[in-house]
Amino acid sequence: MSYCHDLVSVEALRARIAALEGIWQHASDIDRRQNALPTAPFGLPPVDRALPWGGLPTACLHELAAAAPADGSAAGFAATLLVRLGKAEGARPRSVLWCAAGNGLYGPGLAGYGLDTRRLVLVRGRSQADLLWAMEEGLRSGAVAAVVGEVPDADLTATRRLQLAAEAGRSTALLLRTPQQKPGESKPAPSAAVTAWRIGAAPSAPAPYGIGVGAERWRVELVRCRGGVQHQWLLEWSDETHRLVMASELRDRPAQAPAGVPGAKTVPFPLRHAERLAV
Amino acid sequence: MRGRLIIVAADRAAQSAGIFPGQPLADARALEPALRALDADLGADRQALEHLAEWCTRYTPWTAPEELEPGGAGGVFLDVSGCAHLFGGEAALLADIATRLERNGVSARAAIADTAGAAWAVARFASSNLIGDLVVPPGGQCGALAALPVAALRLSPETTAGLERLGLRRIDALYPLPRAPLARRFGMHLCRRLDQALGRLDEPISPHLPHEPWRLQLAFAEPIGRREDVAAGLERLLAALCHRLAEEMQGARRLAFTLYRTDGTTQRAEIGTSLPMREGRHLSRLFAEKLDRLDYDFSFGLGVDLMVLTAPVVEPLEAAQASLVAVANDDAPEALGALVDRLANRLGPPAICRLIPVESHLPERAQRAAPPLDSAREALAAWRQTRPRPVRLFAQPQPVDAIAPVPDDPPLLFRWRAKLHRVRLSDGPERIAGEWWRAGAPAGAEIRDYYRVEDEDGRRFWLYREGLYHPAKTPRWFLHGLFG
Numbered sequence: 001m002s003y004c005h006d007l008v009s010v011e012a013l014r015a016r017i018a019a020l021e022g023i024w025q026h027a028s029d030i031d032r033r034q035n036a037l038p039t040a041p042f043g044l045p046p047v048d049r050a051l052p053w054g055g056l057p058t059a060c061l062h063e064l065a066a067a068a069p070a071d072g073s074a075a076g077f078a079a080t081l082l083v084r085l086g087k088a089e090g091a092r093p094r095s096v097l098w099c100a101a102g103n104g105l106y107g108p109g110l111a112g113y114g115l116d117t118r119r120l121v122l123v124r125g126r127s128q129a130d131l132l133w134a135m136e137e138g139l140r141s142g143a144v145a146a147v148v149g150e151v152p153d154a155d156l157t158a159t160r161r162l163q164l165a166a167e168a169g170r171s172t173a174l175l176l177r178t179p180q181q182k183p184g185e186s187k188p189a190p191s192a193a194v195t196a197w198r199i200g201a202a203p204s205a206p207a208p209y210g211i212g213v214g215a216e217r218w219r220v221e222l223v224r225c226r227g228g229v230q231h232q233w234l235l236e237w238s239d240e241t242h243r244l245v246m247a248s249e250l251r252d253r254p255a256q257a258p259a260g261v262p263g264a265k266t267v268p269f270p271l272r273h274a275e276r277l278a279v
Numbered sequence: 280m281r282g283r284l285i286i287v288a289a290d291r292a293a294q295s296a297g298i299f300p301g302q303p304l305a306d307a308r309a310l311e312p313a314l315r316a317l318d319a320d321l322g323a324d325r326q327a328l329e330h331l332a333e334w335c336t337r338y339t340p341w342t343a344p345e346e347l348e349p350g351g352a353g354g355v356f357l358d359v360s361g362c363a364h365l366f367g368g369e370a371a372l373l374a375d376i377a378t379r380l381e382r383n384g385v386s387a388r389a390a391i392a393d394t395a396g397a398a399w400a401v402a403r404f405a406s407s408n409l410i411g412d413l414v415v416p417p418g419g420q421c422g423a424l425a426a427l428p429v430a431a432l433r434l435s436p437e438t439t440a441g442l443e444r445l446g447l448r449r450i451d452a453l454y455p456l457p458r459a460p461l462a463r464r465f466g467m468h469l470c471r472r473l474d475q476a477l478g479r480l481d482e483p484i485s486p487h488l489p490h491e492p493w494r495l496q497l498a499f500a501e502p503i504g505r506r507e508d509v510a511a512g513l514e515r516l517l518a519a520l521c522h523r524l525a526e527e528m529q530g531a532r533r534l535a536f537t538l539y540r541t542d543g544t545t546q547r548a549e550i551g552t553s554l555p556m557r558e559g560r561h562l563s564r565l566f567a568e569k570l571d572r573l574d575y576d577f578s579f580g581l582g583v584d585l586m587v588l589t590a591p592v593v594e595p596l597e598a599a600q601a602s603l604v605a606v607a608n609d610d611a612p613e614a615l616g617a618l619v620d621r622l623a624n625r626l627g628p629p630a631i632c633r634l635i636p637v638e639s640h641l642p643e644r645a646q647r648a649a650p651p652l653d654s655a656r657e658a659l660a661a662w663r664q665t666r667p668r669p670v671r672l673f674a675q676p677q678p679v680d681a682i683a684p685v686p687d688d689p690p691l692l693f694r695w696r697a698k699l700h701r702v703r704l705s706d707g708p709e710r711i712a713g714e715w716w717r718a719g720a721p722a723g724a725e726i727r728d729y730y731r732v733e734d735e736d737g738r739r740f741w742l743y744r745e746g747l748y749h750p751a752k753t754p755r756w757f758l759h760g761l762f763g
Contacts, residue, residue, distance in 0.1 A: 068736070068738065070696070070761065071738050071761060072669060072670040072671050072739070072760075072761035072762050072763045073738075073763055075670045075671060075763060076670045076762070076763020077763070079670065079763070095615055097618075104671040104672060104673060104674070105634070105670070105671060105672075106634075106642075106646065106668060106669055106670060106671055106672035106760060107634035107635070107636065107645075107646040107662060108636075108642075108645060108646065108662045108664040108668035109667075109668040109669045109670035109671070109672070109760070109762070109763070110634075110670060111661075111662040111664070112664070112667060112668060112670075113670075113763070117633065117634045117635070117662070118633065118635075120633060120634065121615075121619065121631065121632075121633055121651045122631070122632050122633065122634065122648075123622055123626065123630060123631055124626070124629075124630040124631075124632075125626060125630065126626075130625070130626060133625070134622055134625075134626065137618065137621055137622060138618060138622075141614065141617065141618040141621075142614070143614035143615045143617065143618040144615065144618070200736075200737075201736060201737040201738040201739065202737040203703065203733065203735070203736075203737040204704065204733055204737065204739075206704075207704075212704060212705065212706040212731075213704045213705065213706050213731055213732070213733045213739060214704070216739065216762065216763055217737065218763075219737075237763070
């Protein structure tokens with residue numbers, strides 16, 4: 001990979017790629033020329049730098065897959081994203097929608113990530129069709145900042161529709177996927193999402209004085225990203241500052257890193273704290 | 280009755296053949312061998328009468344079905360005070376009812392009088408079928424009832440038989456009689472019925488439907504049947520209703536749309552909104568889903584000839600508002616309200632909720648689902664939780680097999696869903712007692728010791744042991760939640 005120093009041409013190229021790849025298919029030409037993809041930065045320079053837009057583009061569909069079944073990490077990570085998406089800079093806080101078949105969500109836990117549950121509207125749908133419909137309605141209405149959907153297997157058509165709805169209403173769509181039961185099937189389902197992430201729990205750093213469970217840590221993988229490459233980070237939820245931080249080097253690193261996606265490339269990236277993706 | 284089949288009701292043709300209610304079926308068959316007998320179904324009769332009463336709301340909102348008599352006969356009371364002129368007078372109203380019912384295959388007789396009792400008597404016992412005789416002029420009950428039999432006073436069969444035994448066959452025979460002996464002999468019921476029929480005593484009619492002041496209707500000269508036409512009619516009604524709501528600074532919380540079909544049935548669609556609403560476009564979008572589910576399968580000639588839009592629940596809505604359905608850039612509560620309404624109308628209102636705190640230490644009771652736009656004080660309270668709580672909580676704590684040192688150490692390993700988890704780190708115990716002071720609390724509400732544990736993969740769980748340590752008892756462990 002060669003680094004291009006001419007920023008203007010990089011921007012122009014990015015805009016062309018975005019147009020070719022169909023992000024913002026319905027945006028006007030002016031939008032495209034200005035490359036005016038509104039983004040919500042993570043506030044973590046390594047993560048923001050890995051995303052071609054300098055942050056998570058809003059008004060797009062993003063997929064969050066849990067690395068293991070029955071794990072709260074993906075929901076927790078989604079909650080931290082919702083906090084960022086609901087509070088755009090300078091604007092009034094906006095509501096978010098969470099569509100799921102069963103509602104195992106627990107308010108006190110979500111509030112622990114700084115999510116204002118007064119602005120969290122839960123939608124329970126019996127069928128997958130109902131859930132996708134509710135997500136689309138929420139996205140198109142523009143009345144909410146973001147819509148989370150726990151849809152087990154949304155196909156390519158469904159994700160395309162969600163992407164278009166997100167563009168139309170300028171809301172962010174987060175599709176929460178549960179992993180396949182068979183571990184052999186690690187190939188991700190075809191999807192029109194702009195980015196796809198995989199979130200798994202990671203052993204926490206020892207708590208102060210060595211007693212008890214430490215701060216929550218997540219292994220966050222950027223599995224797929226339009227115009228970007230794969231990355232993996234170890235993020236930590238800091239209860240003191242109420243934000244995500246890069247976890248410092250593991251003192252007790254596991255014997256081996258979890259197996260990456262087959263065919264994944266090793267990405268050299270000059271990040272001091274980021275853990276390299278081992279294949 | 281006593282093993283015999285009895286005729287309950289007979290139509291006009293059968294009656295002209297000499298068949299009457301109360302006759303044994305065998306006798307009736309002897310009279311008319313071609314008789315078609317059907318089993319009586321009083322439940323269905325009552326339902327049909329209620330449908331008829333509902334249909335009659337096209338004339339007046341005050342309609343009430345009568346209690347079915349043992350013979351299966353029944354009627355509908357209509358309070359047409361102030362309504363008759365809309366149909367061209369009382370005689371024209373009666374003629375309209377008679378023709379429409381006749382066309383629908385209902386043989387009926389209707390009468391108009393000052394009192395419900397007099398109208399009842401005339402409709403059933405008047406000898407002529409002329410419209411003029413069925414409309415009792417104001418104050419003319421005395422004369423109209425004079426020649427009718429005493430059965431026309433809505434009396435029990437025993438009272439009627441007793442009166443007839445005394446030779447009191449006509450109602451005018453009762454007029455000059457002293458009241459006290461009559462009441463002693465036959466009970467106050469007779470006097471009350473007489474007074475009600477003559478207008479000396481009030482008889483309230485409890486209406487079939489509550490009176491709805493927010494009511495608009497649209498009638499058609501020719502029946503319509505296409506969905507587009509129904510939708511267009513609804514648009515007009517909504518526009519008129521919203522205009523009226525705006526004038527009176529009100530907003531509708533619930534709307535009902537009723538279609539009256541020429542075959543005498545009705546169809547109804549209802550919507551509800553989470554905020555008072557008078558935005559026609561939004562309301563018609565809410566109705567669009569419901570209109571799809573109505574039945575438009577009309578055979579030729581049939582269709583909808585009247586549509587009525589009512590707003591049973593209306594609340595004050597102060598400020599004039601701009602268009603609600605426009606894409607809002609900030610969090611306008613109206614835009615969110617419009618979204619919540621659309622979701623609730625398809626998925627049902629309980630499916631859309633918000634989590635609000637409840638003052639309870641029990642984890643499963645610490646939150647409650649509330650309507651998403653409820654702005655009550657308790658709904659806006661913040662969570663009072665200082666200890667870490669899981670992001671997902673199981674409604675039913677899941678039993679797990681755990682190995683833990685006694686008396687109250689955290690588990691070393693546990694098995695959940697056939698997978699073994701080795702505990703690497705743990706926090707706890709956090710002791711939470713059952714709410715014994717609460718009425719209806721489960722009897723076995725025991726103390727729970729909660730532990731937050733992390734397994735070797737880094738997954739974090741919320742486990743608890745039920746009850747205090749007891750050497751003779753194997754402790755039961757449950758998984759209650761998943762941390763992020």
